[in-house]
Amino acid sequence: MSQSNEIKQDLIVIGNGMSGLRTIEDLFDITKDKYNITIFGDEPHYNYNRIMLSYLLSGEKTFEDTIINHKTWYDEHNITLHKGDKVIAIDKLEKTVTSQSGKVLTYDKLLIATGSNSFIPKTKGSELKNVIGFRTKLDSDTILELISKDKTAVVVGGGLLGLEAAYGIAMHGIKTILVHRSGSIMSQQLDSTGGQLLQKNLETYGIEFKLNTTIEEISGVDVVENVSFTDGTSVESNIVVFATGIVPNTELANSATLDINKGIVVNDHLQTSDENIFAIGECAEHGGNTYGLVAPLYEQAKYCAKKLADVESDGYSGSTLSTRLKISGVDLFSAGDYMGDETTEELILLDEKVGVYKKLIIYDDKIIGIVLYGDTADASWYLKLLKEQTNISDLRTKILFGKSALSGDSGHGGDDVSAIADDEEICGCNGVTKGCVVNAIKEHDLKTLAEVKTCTKAGASCGSCLGVVEQILVDTLGDEYNDTVEGICDCCDVGHKEIKKCVDTNDFTNVYDVFKKLNWKTEDGCIKCRPAVNYYLLVKYNDDKYKNDKRSLLVNDRVFANIQKDGTYSVVPRIWGGLTSAKELKDMADIAVKYDVPTVKFTGGQRLDMLGVKKEQLEPMWKDLNDAGFVSGQAYAKGLRTVKTCVGNQWCRFGTQDSMQMGINLEKLTWGSWMPHKFKIAVSGCPRNCAEATIKDIGVIGVDSGWEISVAGNGGIKVRVTDFFIKVATDEELYEYVKAFTQFYREDAYYLERTAHWVERVGIQYVKDALIHDEPRRKAYALGFEESQKHAQVDPWEESRKDGFTKEFSPIVIDTKNLPGYEAKEI
Amino acid sequence: MSNWIKIIEIEDVPLMGSRKVVVGDDEIVIFKTKDGSIFAVNNVCPHKQGKLSEGLVHDHMVTCPLHNWDIDLETGIVKDEDNSCTKKYETKIEEGVIYLAL
Numbered sequence: 001m002s003q004s005n006e007i008k009q010d011l012i013v014i015g016n017g018m019s020g021l022r023t024i025e026d027l028f029d030i031t032k033d034k035y036n037i038t039i040f041g042d043e044p045h046y047n048y049n050r051i052m053l054s055y056l057l058s059g060e061k062t063f064e065d066t067i068i069n070h071k072t073w074y075d076e077h078n079i080t081l082h083k084g085d086k087v088i089a090i091d092k093l094e095k096t097v098t099s100q101s102g103k104v105l106t107y108d109k110l111l112i113a114t115g116s117n118s119f120i121p122k123t124k125g126s127e128l129k130n131v132i133g134f135r136t137k138l139d140s141d142t143i144l145e146l147i148s149k150d151k152t153a154v155v156v157g158g159g160l161l162g163l164e165a166a167y168g169i170a171m172h173g174i175k176t177i178l179v180h181r182s183g184s185i186m187s188q189q190l191d192s193t194g195g196q197l198l199q200k201n202l203e204t205y206g207i208e209f210k211l212n213t214t215i216e217e218i219s220g221v222d223v224v225e226n227v228s229f230t231d232g233t234s235v236e237s238n239i240v241v242f243a244t245g246i247v248p249n250t251e252l253a254n255s256a257t258l259d260i261n262k263g264i265v266v267n268d269h270l271q272t273s274d275e276n277i278f279a280i281g282e283c284a285e286h287g288g289n290t291y292g293l294v295a296p297l298y299e300q301a302k303y304c305a306k307k308l309a310d311v312e313s314d315g316y317s318g319s320t321l322s323t324r325l326k327i328s329g330v331d332l333f334s335a336g337d338y339m340g341d342e343t344t345e346e347l348i349l350l351d352e353k354v355g356v357y358k359k360l361i362i363y364d365d366k367i368i369g370i371v372l373y374g375d376t377a378d379a380s381w382y383l384k385l386l387k388e389q390t391n392i393s394d395l396r397t398k399i400l401f402g403k404s405a406l407s408g409d410s411g412h413g414g415d416d417v418s419a420i421a422d423d424e425e426i427c428g429c430n431g432v433t434k435g436c437v438v439n440a441i442k443e444h445d446l447k448t449l450a451e452v453k454t455c456t457k458a459g460a461s462c463g464s465c466l467g468v469v470e471q472i473l474v475d476t477l478g479d480e481y482n483d484t485v486e487g488i489c490d491c492c493d494v495g496h497k498e499i500k501k502c503v504d505t506n507d508f509t510n511v512y513d514v515f516k517k518l519n520w521k522t523e524d525g526c527i528k529c530r531p532a533v534n535y536y537l538l539v540k541y542n543d544d545k546y547k548n549d550k551r552s553l554l555v556n557d558r559v560f561a562n563i564q565k566d567g568t569y570s571v572v573p574r575i576w577g578g579l580t581s582a583k584e585l586k587d588m589a590d591i592a593v594k595y596d597v598p599t600v601k602f603t604g605g606q607r608l609d610m611l612g613v614k615k616e617q618l619e620p621m622w623k624d625l626n627d628a629g630f631v632s633g634q635a636y637a638k639g640l641r642t643v644k645t646c647v648g649n650q651w652c653r654f655g656t657q658d659s660m661q662m663g664i665n666l667e668k669l670t671w672g673s674w675m676p677h678k679f680k681i682a683v684s685g686c687p688r689n690c691a692e693a694t695i696k697d698i699g700v701i702g703v704d705s706g707w708e709i710s711v712a713g714n715g716g717i718k719v720r721v722t723d724f725f726i727k728v729a730t731d732e733e734l735y736e737y738v739k740a741f742t743q744f745y746r747e748d749a750y751y752l753e754r755t756a757h758w759v760e761r762v763g764i765q766y767v768k769d770a771l772i773h774d775e776p777r778r779k780a781y782a783l784g785f786e787e788s789q790k791h792a793q794v795d796p797w798e799e800s801r802k803d804g805f806t807k808e809f810s811p812i813v814i815d816t817k818n819l820p821g822y823e824a825k826e827i
Numbered sequence: 828m829s830n831w832i833k834i835i836e837i838e839d840v841p842l843m844g845s846r847k848v849v850v851g852d853d854e855i856v857i858f859k860t861k862d863g864s865i866f867a868v869n870n871v872c873p874h875k876q877g878k879l880s881e882g883l884v885h886d887h888m889v890t891c892p893l894h895n896w897d898i899d900l901e902t903g904i905v906k907d908e909d910n911s912c913t914k915k916y917e918t919k920i921e922e923g924v925i926y927l928a929l
Contacts (some may be wrong), residue, residue, distance in 0.1 A: 524843075524861050524885035527895050531883075551843035555881045555892040563892050567878035615847075615881075811847040811854075812835055814929075 008036045009108035011308065012097055014087045014252065016041025018050060018461075019281030019297040020113030021069055026305035028077065035109070037079045040099060040165060042386035044084035045137060046070060051294055051429070051462045054327065057140045057168030063519050068460070090256035109276055109308060111612050112253055112264060116246035116282035116292065125218030129719045131240045134165045143241060147174045151238040154178075154227050156215060158185035160323060162243035163202065167327045169241075170206045177237075179210045179229060189323045189334040193350065194357050194373045201330055201355065215240070248283045268315025270304035280304050287318050294429045294461050295319060314784060322383055322428055333379040336369040336386050337361055344368065344543050349400040358400050365393045367717065378402040384424050417471040418760075426468050429461035441476045449473060457550040474761065489528035496532070503536045511552050527554070532751035535638070538674055539746050543791035548674070550805070555635035557674075559809070560563075560796045561618055567700035569618060570595075570611040573625050574671070577645045577663030577683075578606030587628040605642030605680065607633055621676050621798035621805040631795040638752075639675045643667040644692065648685030648702065657702025659685035662731070666700070668743060669735060671795035673785070674757070676749040679742070694722045697745075697755040698738060703727070707734045711741060711767070712759035720756045726772055740771050740778045743785035831919065831926040836863065838923065843884045850929065855916055856880040857925060858900055860887055866900035867916035867927055872900075873905060879913070 013020045016039050024037060041047075047069040055061040074081050082099065089098040096106045118133020120126055130146060141175055147153055155166040159178030170176040178185075184195030185202075199209055216228045217239055228234035233617050237757040248263035254550065259265040259273040263285030270278045270286075281297045282290065291297060296319035303316040322335030340346060340361040354374065360382065361369030367386040372379055383404045385392060398405050403419055420426065422435030440446060441455045441742060449470050453459050455612075459466040487493040492515075494502075499518065508514050511533040515525055525533065534552035556562050561569035573588065588608060592600050598612035622632075635641060645664050646652065648659030663683040682693035683700040693699030695715040699722045701708045706729040713722035725741070728734050744767065749758035759767060771778045800806050840846050840859040847870060848855045854870035856879050864887065870880050879895030884890075887900045897906035903915035919927035 315877070522886060526885050526888075526897075527890040529882050530885065551841075551884065554883070559881070563878075563881055565893065567876075567881070808839075808841055808844060808846060811849045814832060814834070814848060814850045816851040 009034060010106060011035035011037050011109045011111065012107040013037065013039045013111045014090075014097065014111060015039075015111075015113035015115060015281070015283075016043065016045075016047055016081065016083060017113060017115050017281070018047065018068065018294060019115070019301055020111060021047045022298050022301040023111060023113070023280055023304045023308070024077075024079070026301050027308050030305060030311055032077070032308040037077070038105060039074075039079060040080065040085055040087045040097070041083045042086035043136060043138070046074070046081075046083070047136065049461060050135070052267050053134065053137070053140050053352045054164030054168045055553060056137070057143060057165065058171040060171075063137065087252060089546055090252060090277070092256055092258075094278060095276065101139060106350075107276075109278065111304070112272070112277065112279040112283060112306075114252060114280045114283045116211070116248050118242060119245040119247045120242045121244055123218060124219070125213050125224075126240075126242075128218055128220050129223040130238060131218060131224060131242065134161055134241050134243050135246070139241075140168075143169060143239060144172075146239045147172060148238065149174065151175075152177055152235045153329050154215075154235065154237050154240045155243060156180075156240065157243035157245070158182075158211070159188055159210070159243060159245075160186065162241075163198075164327060165241050165243050166207045167202065167205060173206070175208070175212060176206065177208045177235060177260065179213045179215060181214055183213070185209070185211070186332075186334075189338065189371075190332070190373075191338060191359065191371055194246055194332070194359070194371050196333070197352065197355060197357050197373050198330065198332060202327075221251075224663075245290070246282060248285065248290050250283060253279065253283070261285050261288075268303065268317065269307040269313075270300055270316065271307065278304055278308070286316060289318060291319065291321070293321060293323065295322065295431060298430050298461075300459075320383075321385055322379075331372070331374055331376040333372040333376040334370060335379075336367070338371045340368040340369060360399065362392070362396075365391045367392060375402075380420070380425050382427070383428070384421070400724060400751075417475055419469075420472075426472070427456075427458040427461075427465045429465075430457040432456050432458040437469060437472050437765060438476050446473070447477065471722075477761070488532060489526055491522040492518060492528050492800065494518055499533060500536055503533070503540055508537060509546075511549060525552075527814055533556075535674060535676065535751045537581060539788075542788045543794075559615070559618070560632055560634075560800060561613070562636045564611060566612075568612045568614055570609050570635070571613050571618070571621060571625075572603065572607055572609050572633035573630035574633040574667075575607040576667050577660055577665075578661055579645070579664060584629075588625075588630075591621060591624050591628070593781060594624065603635070603642075604644075606644050607635075607642065609635070616679040616798050616810045618809055619801055622801060622806075626795070632797045634671065634796070638671045638677050639673060640667070640679050640681070643670075643679055644680070644682040644696070646684050646690035648683075652685060655685035655702070656704050657685050657707065659683040659691065659700075659702055662700065662702070662707075662734075663691075665731075665735075666738060669789075670738065673742075673746065673788045674792070675742070675746050676751050677754045679745075681738075695719060698722075698741060700734065700738075705729060707731075710735065712755040712764070713756055714756035716754075720760075723759065725764075725768070736778065736782050738772065739782040739785040741767070741781075743781040743788070744770055746788070748780075749782055749785070830929055832929050834925045836923055837870070837920055840925070844878045845882075845889075847878075848927065854878075855857055855878075855927065857918070857927075858884055858889060859877045860884055860900070865918050865920060865925055866919045868898070868900060868903050869914040869916075871913055872896055873911040873913050879883050894920070 046067055049066040049068050052061055052066040073641045086100045087097045088100050096104050098104050118135050152175045153169045155162050155178045166176050166178045184192040185199050186195055213231050214227050216230050218224055221227045224238055224240055227237045242660055250260050250264050253264045253309050254260050264272055264279040266272055266279050266284045266285055266286050270280050272279050280300050282292055299319050300316050303313055306313040345362040347360045356374035359371040360367050366389045370382045372441055420434045423433050426434050437456050437458050444455055446452050452473055459469040502518055511530055514533050530552040537546050538548055550558050561571055563569055588792045592610055595617050597610040601609045603609045643663045645659045645663030650654030664680055680696045681698045682696040683692040684691040684693045693701050694712040699710045699713055708727045709725045710722035714720040745755055835919045840857055842859055843861050845856050845858045855867055856870040858866045870878055872879055872891040874896045876891055877891040879889050881892040882889040888897050890897050903912045905911040
């Protein structure tokens, strides 16, 4: 459906603020061709984020940071903006507007988004200069201009805005008094316990509170000089900021004889009493309510845009209000009916010392109100339960401890966002759900936080959810997150995905050809890119067709030993399945004695680590180990490290399967081939899981009827429990799955991506789809692994001794006796 | 006055690799970069004393194996960190043999 051939209609927007512009953005999402758009704004700025005023005042953000729509946006969309020009009259019969500068323009549709004005209650002296509200950039500028260290600033009103204003002023080291009419602050959003906790916190910023107090008189000749309070005290002051509420700005609509109540009365499609005139935001009244917070305004914008675009919708049905205080270091959230009455119940958790307070108001087994202070991590979850009127009777003993307490699952530690349901709202300001963000990232190929903000609006308003949004981005993209933005290193601008694709679709014989093809900025690459590209070539061609480039390997992979902090190495022979014998131990002990190994230690992978071996000792030591029947344990490798086992049914009275033998079989099956990162397997003989199989890359657990396979566990910085993969009845099936999973990981993951991170990036379902539900594919991967193994199962110790590589391990010793500059040192 | 000391045949230093030279208590490392150039520096990273001989060679640079500091072999100076450097030694090649100025 193209409307580009039709004549465009004229849409005029009065007000260049957040709700008006959001309506236009939402309209553009539906159609860009329907209207010629003209915007009038009485402030001399582009659309800025009024919610950020407190950060502007405190100096934590610059004005530039708060601009939502830059000049380029207006230009790109051919919007005519008259900033600093106020509309002074609407003629709804002629369908024209008249501006202060004398412009008269006709409209087909008119949108009034004039917002609200500060409400300054009648007070003695309130007409003096420097008695102001806190609504605009100008207010913030005025405050910043006036405040001075030897004068006290007075803020009236202990609501959201008043506290933010007081905080912003106090952050400059100015003595600030906040007067509030009732006995506890934020009484519109908080109960008294929450209010007291908040007050205590804010006092540490240097704000003095006068509760149950109002201003008696503001005195001065022209400007504020002194303020006296109803508690009998007075203070020398040069500025009084009123944050005592807002009044919808209805003046213009009133003179145009539109229906006015508290605000401009609108229907569910945000139309006023004149169907061609819409009103939105703080100036509008819907269902008897006016709103002063951004979330409801943005909700209204959606419906208003639909109506303007002639798209049918159910219409706006009012909003549940929730509030977050935007003061750095203060976590506060409230929503719904937070006070309750005699018919409601309260669930309360209070820890004054730590500063955590949570209160849920319950009616009829449903949450109707929320107050969170100090810990707002579960705010969106509670809000969802509230909005969906979920019956919480089953949850009530645990609900206050948060969502993570319900599952009792601490295994997937740290990843709070993965616990968020897709339909759960993460950005309260813009009503964006997690699912929206994830879909936008996937559909529009978004890579940066800025792109996500622009595309979804999540985090684009008050910004308090940006951390969560970023976490979702990281989770959705996995390693691609940083990589693709900047390239995998400074040498290039491409991510792993692109490099892999390039390697897959072209033929190369070495890493440098890949660099050339992809326009590397360096000749030789670096420590980050060269090993990665080398790996991708290796996994494509296998060891028989591509010679693993030793000079492109990290030190441990190159010298087949693990470098230690002092430059010596550790040597770990393979102990198949963790099973050894008296003879093997004796041989190893003899070798350790022979080379005077300073430290011998059992590893977590059930073998022996000989630490402190000098590089020149490696070759002879390897020879002795080879001669005694040992091969390299590859404790250095990006490849199979160990297969850990429990005793299993050979000895254990609980054992159901022969886990020791299976461990040996699996180690013999999987050692050798290089992988994206290290790889560990464990086999337990029964579900008691003594081999700790559930934190390995592959965990195998014996049960009476076969083997349970789980994958992608990790015991590192962030412990991750494996995901259950499949249960198999026979050993043969187990081998096939192990081979297929390993090969799929080798081919699909990015270099240096552990299975845990890979699976979290691609999703376990993706892996299951490839290997469980697609038998031919599974068999192909298993076959691919066997093919690779044919050439990879070579003991690197023996090979490097025989092909002469270890020659370079020996140092060149210069006899200092013949060096005049060097004195012979006594030993 | 420095002495030119005969060290090793140039072909015994692996391309993009290194050889360690022990002189009394000191260790000097000789590198051969991809373009065949020879460099010699003290075998100690100024950061945490990592053995540069075990590092990855790229362009005229070596990356320390311990914490990935890049050291410029032409100067011995740590990349992006002008205040740290490791000692650089002069080298010369005569008839396929590397000499070090000690």
